[in-house]
Amino acid sequence: PLADPPEARPPLLGERDHMAPPAQSVGLTPLVFGRESENLPEGVLNMIFQARAPSTRRLYALKWSVFSTWCSTRGKNPASCDISVILSFLQELLDKGRSPSTLKVYVAAIAAFHAPIADQSIGRNNLVVRFLKGSRRINPSRPHTIPTWDLSTVLRALKNLKPLTLKTALLLALVSVKRIGDLQALSLSPSCLEFGPGDSK
DNA sequence: TATTCTTGATGGACGCTCCC
DNA sequence: GGGAGCGTCCATCAAGAATA
Numbered sequence: 304p305l306a307d308p309p310e311a312r313p314p315l316l317g318e319r320d321h322m323a324p325p326a327q328s329v330g331l332t333p334l335v336f337g338r339e340s341e342n343l344p345e346g347v348l349n350m351i352f353q354a355r356a357p358s359t360r361r362l363y364a365l366k367w368s369v370f371s372t373w374c375s376t377r378g379k380n381p382a383s384c385d386i387s388v389i390l391s392f393l394q395e396l397l398d399k400g401r402s403p404s405t406l407k408v409y410v411a412a413i414a415a416f417h418a419p420i421a422d423q424s425i426g427r428n429n430l431v432v433r434f435l436k437g438s439r440r441i442n443p444s445r446p447h448t449i450p451t452w453d454l455s456t457v458l459r460a461l462k463n464l465k466p467l468t469l470k471t472a473l474l475l476a477l478v479s480v481k482r483i484g485d486l487q488a489l490s491l492s493p494s495c496l497e498f499g500p501g502d503s504k
Numbered sequence: 505t506a507t508t509c510t511t512g513a514t515g516g517a518c519g520c521t522c523c524c
Numbered sequence: 525g526g527g528a529g530c531g532t533c534c535a536t537c538a539a540g541a542a543t544a
Contacts, residue, residue: 365511365512366512401513401514405512405513405514407530407531408513408514408532410531411530411531411532414531426530426531432529432530435530
């Protein structure tokens with residue numbers, strides 16, 4: 304297992320969304336905000352830090368720690384290393400079977416912590432952009448075209464489902480392909496039942 | 505051993521910018 | 525104006541770890 308440097312460790316058990324680590328604990332140095340942020344009050348810095356959701360901060364901190372460890376084993380500075388180092392890291396991930404969308408998250412995370420190169424974010428670097436394009440071309444994402452559930456099982460369950468509400472909810476879920484949260488948000492309140500001209504929507 | 509929790513990978517939605 | 529591409533974000537799932 305990879306050793307996490309103290310300044311870039313992933314969150315410990317129990318460090319959940321509402322108590323995401325403050326900027327310093329995930330290695331968020333002034334470098335991340337740029338020179339103009341050096342004299343900003345702590346509250347302002349914290350508000351800027353809150354621009355990203357806690358889950359994203361956790362994710363980025365985790366990816367960054369992986370990259371930091373990878374760099375440290377090669378004697379490189381993760382926050383200011385050359386673009387070739389980053390590309391080598393990405394290539395290694397690809398060789399390990401990671402998908403282009405996973406690489407995309409790594410690049411976003413590295414871009415969040417790494418110093419800009421030629422005044423350009425890592426995510427906008429021409430070589431990185433082309434590398435990701437190439438990886439997508441070689442490994443296109445494969446959407447699931449076949450349902451992972453057994454239709455006969457669903458029909459059996461539907462037959463035995465007594466309350467009409469549950470049957471309706473199940474059928475609605477199947478035909479609308481909505482997530483649980485979307486279905487839960489459906490409401491019969493008047494404010495949610497406004498129709499357009501000619502009942503168009 | 506069963507259940508719950510955590511972690512990491514992934515796909516896709518959304519908003520924004522750029523270009524035609 | 526609209527499509528393409530990008531960065532950000534979130535939901536979901538599988539696998540492994542922790543706990544009852």
